[in-house]
Amino acid sequence: MPNRPQVLVIDDDRTMREIASAALRNAGYRVQVAEDALQGFMVARRQGPDVILLDLRMPGGGGEQVWRRLKACRNTEGIPIVVVTGVEPGGRTSQFLTGTQVSVLQKPVSPDDLVAAVWSSVPVN
16 A cells, blocks of 8 residues: 555654554554654655654754754655653743644553544545
């Protein structure tokens, strides 16, 4: 099935990457993973996924910087982003999301909630 939407999972937590990948593949998505912010940005620019699942707290640049870079880059600015974070709503780190059209999920998050958030951005036909 070559027309399945592609999701890029950017998260430094291996367990979270594995859980998200398995849930999304089972739901019919193609999945790529990146272990850190820089790798995630480079994969997004090169591959142009249909949606990005992004952790906010990561070493080496973090999710906020990657989000800003993705939105500033012509090749990636229109890609929907689902933020997955342990940062409390309204906290300093999450304030940059205010007023944006981005889905935000609080960790811990269930596989079903991950799939639902991605599906609301890019449904599987």
